[in-house]
Amino acid sequence: MFAPTVIKTPAVITLVVWLWRALAALARTVWRHPVACALVAVSGVGCYLVGWRITVMGWGVAAGAVSSWAALWPAAAVRVLVWPALAWWRLVWVYRWRWRAVMAVSGLGVTLGGRGYAPELVRVRCDRNTDRLTVKMLAGQADQQFAEAQAGLSNGFGAVSCRVFSPRPGWVTLTFPRRDALARVVPARPYPDAPTVTTVDVGIGEDGRPYRLQVHGTHVLIAGATGAGKGSWLWSVIRGLLPARRVGLVRLWGLDPKRMELSFGRALFDRYASTPDECADLLEEAVAVMHERADRYAGVRRSHVPTTQDPFVLVVVDEIAFLTAYQADKGLKARIGAALATLTTQGRAVGIGVMAALQDPRKEVLSIRHLFPDKVALRLDEPGQVDMVLGDGARDRGALADQIPRHPTDKSVGAGVAYVRLENRPDPIRVRAAYVSDDDIRQMVLKYSTAMASEVR
Numbered sequence: 001m002f003a004p005t006v007i008k009t010p011a012v013i014t015l016v017v018w019l020w021r022a023l024a025a026l027a028r029t030v031w032r033h034p035v036a037c038a039l040v041a042v043s044g045v046g047c048y049l050v051g052w053r054i055t056v057m058g059w060g061v062a063a064g065a066v067s068s069w070a071a072l073w074p075a076a077a078v079r080v081l082v083w084p085a086l087a088w089w090r091l092v093w094v095y096r097w098r099w100r101a102v103m104a105v106s107g108l109g110v111t112l113g114g115r116g117y118a119p120e121l122v123r124v125r126c127d128r129n130t131d132r133l134t135v136k137m138l139a140g141q142a143d144q145q146f147a148e149a150q151a152g153l154s155n156g157f158g159a160v161s162c163r164v165f166s167p168r169p170g171w172v173t174l175t176f177p178r179r180d181a182l183a184r185v186v187p188a189r190p191y192p193d194a195p196t197v198t199t200v201d202v203g204i205g206e207d208g209r210p211y212r213l214q215v216h217g218t219h220v221l222i223a224g225a226t227g228a229g230k231g232s233w234l235w236s237v238i239r240g241l242l243p244a245r246r247v248g249l250v251r252l253w254g255l256d257p258k259r260m261e262l263s264f265g266r267a268l269f270d271r272y273a274s275t276p277d278e279c280a281d282l283l284e285e286a287v288a289v290m291h292e293r294a295d296r297y298a299g300v301r302r303s304h305v306p307t308t309q310d311p312f313v314l315v316v317v318d319e320i321a322f323l324t325a326y327q328a329d330k331g332l333k334a335r336i337g338a339a340l341a342t343l344t345t346q347g348r349a350v351g352i353g354v355m356a357a358l359q360d361p362r363k364e365v366l367s368i369r370h371l372f373p374d375k376v377a378l379r380l381d382e383p384g385q386v387d388m389v390l391g392d393g394a395r396d397r398g399a400l401a402d403q404i405p406r407h408p409t410d411k412s413v414g415a416g417v418a419y420v421r422l423e424n425r426p427d428p429i430r431v432r433a434a435y436v437s438d439d440d441i442r443q444m445v446l447k448y449s450t451a452m453a454s455e456v457r
C-alpha cells in the first residue's frame, strides 16, 4: 500500500501565502475600483490628519463643486458619473450575485477534481441602453460555447437577449440590452452639414447613438422580407449622400426593376434604369467606367479618392433578384450577372460601389451574395436565412433577424430594424434605419434635384 509522506507546512510559509493573497486582492480591488478606493483612502487620511468634521465639510464642498459641474455639463456628467455608478451597481447586484450559478446552469462552468471553475467576470460597462460585460474565458473555452448558451445567459440575467463577441483570444464580450433603443420609429436623419462620402448617418444603433454606414470602398447587400423596411435603408443612404452629390463628389445610379421604390425619387439619380435591357446597359456602362479608371490608376494609385473629376459612383439596385433570378431572357441574365460580378469584385478600389436590396437571400437567387463585404439583415422569414445573409455563425452570435417583430396592422413595428455585419467587424450590430417617408423624398427632390451633368468619366 502506498501512502504519501505528509509534510507539515511551517506556519511562516502559510502566513506568507495568506499575506501574498491579501496583497494581491488589495491590488486587484484598487485596480478595478480606483474611484471608490480613492474616496475611502482620502476620507481615512482626512480624518486622521484634520479630524472627521473638517473631512465631512471638505466632502460637502467637493459635492457642491461636482453638482455645479454636472449642471453645467450634464452630458459629460452622465458619462463620467452616472454610467460608471450604474455599471458598478449592476455588477454587484445583478451579475456578480448570480454569476457562478448562471455559468454552472448554462454549462459554461466546469468541475474538475471536485473544484468548480467559471469564466471570470472582469468588467461591466453601461450606456443608456445596454450592459456590456467583459469576460475572461476559462482556458480551453471558445466563444462559440458562449454563443450557444446565449438564451440561458439572457434568461439568467433577466435580459431579453444576449449578444456574444470575442474581441481577442481568450476574452468575450456579452451585451445585454436593458431597454430597446430601437423600439420607436427614427425620423429621417438631418442632411449632413458638410458633403460626406465615406460614411453616412442612416439611423441609430442599439446604444441609442447615430449609426454611420460605410458606403465608399465597399458594397452593401440589404436583405429582408417584404415590408421589412429595405426602402428605409436605401433612402437613408441616398439622403446622406445628397450634399456630396450636389457638389459633384457622388453620382447616384438607380436600377429599379420593380419600378415601385426608386422611381419615387427619380430626379435624384444621375442615371436611372428600370427595364431589364436598360439595367443591363447601365451596369455595363458602370463596368466601362470602372475599367477606364483602372487603366488610368494602374501604377499610379491603389485606392480611390472622390473628386469632381472622379466622383464616387453608387449603383443602387432595388430587388436585385428581378435581374439575377427572375429574368426570363437568358442572354440578359448572363450580361447582368457578369456585370454585377465584375463590379462587386473590382469596383470598390476605383470608386464604384453597389448597394443592392433583396428579399430572398438563397444562393440560387443571388449567387454573388458573398461578394458584398457589408451585409444588412432586416426581418427574415426563417432562422436559416440569417446565416445566408450575414455569414456562418451570425445567428448564433445573436443576430436574431428572424425574430424581429412585425404587427398585422402597424407596419412600423420592427420595420427598418436590422443586424449589420461589416467586413472589418464580424460581430453583428443591431441598427434601426431612419424612416424616410414619401414626404421626405418629395422634399429631397425639391431641395436636391438640380439639373446636373451626369457625365462620369
Ligand SMILES: Nc1ncnc2c1ncn2[C@@H]1O[C@H](COP(=O)(O)OP(=O)(O)OP(=O)(O)O)[C@@H](O)[C@H]1O
Binding pocket: 185, 186, 224, 225, 226, 227, 228, 229, 230, 231, 232, 359, 411, 412, 413, 415, 416, 417, 432, 433, 434, 435, 436
Ligand atoms: N425605418 C422604418 N421605420 C418605421 N417604419 C418603417 C420603416 N421602414 C419602413 N417602414 C414601414 O414599413 C412599410 C414597408 O416598408 P418598405 O416598403 O420599405 O419595405 P420593403 O422591405 O422595401 O418591402 P418590399 O420588399 O415589399 O418593397 C412602410 O410603408 C412603412 O410604413
